[in-house]
Amino acid sequence: MESKYCWIQNWYRSPEVLDLIKSDLKPEALDVENVQRVDTRWSLVSFPNLPKQKARMWVTNLITLCLLVMVSSAEEKKLSSHAISMADTSSQLAFNLYQNLAKEKNLENILISPVVVASNLALVALGGKSSTASQVKNVLKADALKDEHLHTGLSELLTEVSDPATRNVTWKINNRLYGPSSVSFADDFVKSSKKHYKYDHSKINFRDKRSAINSINEWAAKSTDGKLPEVTKDVKETDGAMIINAMFFKPHWDEKFHHKMVDNRGFLVTRSFTVSVPMMHRTGLYGFFEDKENKLFVLNMPLAHKKSSVILIMPYHVEPLDRLEKLLTQAQLNSWMSKLQETAVAISLPKVSMEVTHDLQKHLGEIGLTEAVDKSKADLSNISGKKDLYLSNVFHASAWEWDTEGNPFDASIFGSEKLRNPRLFYADHPFIFLVKDNQTNSILYMGRLVRPKGDKMRDEL
Incomplete structure (x- = not known):
């Protein structure tokens, strides 16, 4: 009988995974002691004693078991x-x-x-x-x-x-x-x-x-x-x-922007000064809140793995950010976050460094x-x-x-009722942003984009 092989990532070979394999599979089914480690990430595993169809089944079982171990360990990990x-x-x-x-x-x-x-x-x-x-x-x-x-x-x-492995940024x-x-x-x-x-x-x-x-x-x-x-x-x-x-x-977005949906637009640094910048666009479901009293929008954009998010805080129109910055406290941020609702949002962001x-x-x-x-x-x-x-x-x-990269977007929701009549988040003027870690509630980054790199377009009246 010919040998069967499969490639697996090396973290599959943790003690927890091997224990699961030994308890679920017959010892002769998988040659776990003679795995060929090819490099730091991948290994070649042989299935010398299984027919082709069963070998495929065990590969599926193995991957499922490993993913369960990953999820379990991630859930169990707690900070001091x-x-x-x-x-x-x-x-x-x-x-x-x-x-x-x-x-x-x-x-x-x-x-x-x-x-x-x-x-x-x-x-x-x-x-x-x-x-x-x-x-x-x-x-x-x-x-x-x-x-x-x-x-x-x-x-x-x-x-x-x-940690790039768990945060995927x-x-x-x-x-x-x-x-x-x-x-x-x-x-x-x-x-x-x-x-x-x-x-x-x-x-x-x-x-x-x-x-x-x-x-x-x-x-x-x-x-x-x-x-x-x-x-x-x-x-x-x-x-x-x-x-x-x-x-x-x-940032690596939980759902990426389409790299072809990028065009040059004007960014209003002030009412009298505009620069040309590439803008990236996408429509999706996001945590969104309109603070009508303070005349601003709050948008929560999850990053890959959803363990952290970019939070954008933007006034209705171009204005100096002093007014928003006076509002900005931990208590106010918590209040805004508690009022977010899943909403269809058409987003346009500067694609700049x-x-x-x-x-x-x-x-x-x-x-x-x-x-x-x-x-x-x-x-x-x-x-x-x-x-x-x-x-x-x-x-x-x-x-x-600020780039388009991220996880593949969920194509199944396009054309559905969920994305009808989206709210508009058009970031063509200064805004505040934060990167918030969802596990620890710590703020990884905090900043504002007032003057992106770009050529002057024109003076506004």
Whole structure:
């Protein structure tokens, strides 16, 4: 009898799966001990003792069993109380920091990852002593947590929400701490910051300032596969410790946009200034709410695996976003989310990329981190063993792509009653957006799109 083979993904070979196989199949039916591992993802399994028809049946059974194990393990996985606590604190940080950034004049687009900013603060706590360290916990609203639980909880949260296998998003997070060329990083600090927050550490010499800045930008570009070509053009303060976050985020929609349904439209930056941008379009069923009192729309767009969503908040018409931003609190977001209803929505979104850098040093100081950013007060002696550093820069840089990619759309609902008379969500003017993790309720990203890249079209009257 000829051997039968099938390809399976290697996670099928977990102990739970093999136990299920052994309990459900006869030992001679499947040669599980002699699986040929072809690469890191796939293996070749032989069915030497089964007729062709039965071999196919066992393949189906095997895949079904494996999928059940996956679902079961996903449902059973729970985060620790410390991770949940840090999810709450990072969400509070999101609104405080966003509101502070929004006050800055001449700032157009905003793009921050609150959970990553929380890890920056936690890094300062690792490197700080006395009141410098305790102040970090106060800013994070984590005074009740022991230091150990703060770091293990935040590390667990970051690992969970950024896992591409379970979240099915593209999210590259790269963190580096730069110190002056004279600094010597303490071994314990290096180990702890790598363990919890995956930080690299590097010395930098600003005597040749242009070369130093080029080095920073080259690292950021390389670590984001070229998506973030530049973090900064200048560094004003060069005598302290510098935190750099270089990130790339690309949502993968639960239902993709059709790549051919893209055309050039006008985006109204203001009533008197319009730029040309590619717009992508689709109609589907989404959580939708019209807040008539505040004259705005709220749209919830699930990402692949539905473990997180992009939430869009847009005024009826083009206007400065100050009015909406004053409304934006955790309580208000929760209220909007509770009022979402499944609705047919015709969506048009800019298909653009964003590259945004914020130097958060000043803003973190304004929301309470006053010691670490002050040369005369900072005690970051856990970083080097000496009280010779302060936090001079926190460059928080992200590239983001609004694109069509995602899961195949459900073609069965097209032409059905469900999609008749859809509401219109036409994002041709500034809006606020968030990425919210549905398991932890943490806010992974928060931002606004005010000025997309595009050529000026015309002046409006």
